[in-house]
Amino acid sequence: MEKATFAAGCFWGVEESFSTVVGVVSTRVGYTGGHLEAPDYQQVCTDSTGHAEAVEVVFDPAVISYQQLLELFWRCHDPTQLNRQGPDFGSQYRSAIFYHSDAQRLLAEESRERLDRSGRYRRPVVTEILSAVRFWEAEAYHQQYHQKQGGGCGF
Numbered sequence: 001m002e003k004a005t006f007a008a009g010c011f012w013g014v015e016e017s018f019s020t021v022v023g024v025v026s027t028r029v030g031y032t033g034g035h036l037e038a039p040d041y042q043q044v045c046t047d048s049t050g051h052a053e054a055v056e057v058v059f060d061p062a063v064i065s066y067q068q069l070l071e072l073f074w075r076c077h078d079p080t081q082l083n084r085q086g087p088d089f090g091s092q093y094r095s096a097i098f099y100h101s102d103a104q105r106l107l108a109e110e111s112r113e114r115l116d117r118s119g120r121y122r123r124p125v126v127t128e129i130l131s132a133v134r135f136w137e138a139e140a141y142h143q144q145y146h147q148k149q150g151g152g153c154g155f
Contacts, residue, residue, distance in 0.1 A: 001025055002061050004069050005032060005098035005132050007052035008077035009085025012145040015055045017076035019144065023064025028056050029145075030137040032098055039136055047090035054098065056135050066104055070111045073097065079115070080123040095125075098132040105129060 008014045011029035019027045031039050034051030044051045059069060077085050079095045097112075099105040108129045116125040137143075 011053040
């Protein structure tokens with residue numbers, strides 16, 4: 001099994017995008033990329049901790065590749081919006097890929113460059129590509145939120 005971590009706006013919809021994909025073993029939502037130890041939702045929502053709302057994806061690379069996960073990541077949000085997605089704004093909603101290996105970093109960088117050159121968007125892709133750091137699991141009520149609530153992803 002391998003791990004991938006993505007931030008693309010509110011983590012509820014992002015988790016939903018990955019959770020039902022064949023080859024994805026598990027997902028969990030949380031906070032990463034910030035400076036505060038053990039942040040909670042209320043703290044992250046202040047936009048002062050530096051954390052992004054993110055989804056940690058555990059996947060079986062024999063079934064689904066990291067490249068395929070990247071393609072899904074690009075489709076589930078607008079990577080040209082800086083520090084926002086839809087009605088949500090603040091750095092906690094930024095678009096970011098947190099890589100867990102040099103191979104993931106290279107694939108993410110190549111993928112972002114291809115997308116930026118593709119002409120799919122009129123604005124440049126602003127997605128950050130950063131080394132994975134400590135992932136703080138979000139509160140239990142955030143986990144599989146859309147599945148529990150019967151909601152759907154807004155994107």
